[in-house]
Amino acid sequence: MTTLGIPRIEFETKQNLIDILLCDRRNEIAHGRASFPSCDDVLDLHKKVLGMMEALRSVTISEIRIKGYRHNGSASANG
16 A cells, blocks of 8 residues: 555554454354354445445555556655
């Protein structure tokens, strides 16, 4: 993200979603702990993750089109 000059702040606010809801729950299930999210929880998480992926895709494509990665100092200005 830094290389392309993509501001990370929008995605940093979703860190708990990724770390806790996605990774921790995945690990609980993978290690056989009795963690059974409801269908509604799974669908909600799916919707949020896809939204983040689409937002990142959109920002990435935009930066590539305008060649934002070529601007000097863009990486340090955005984090």
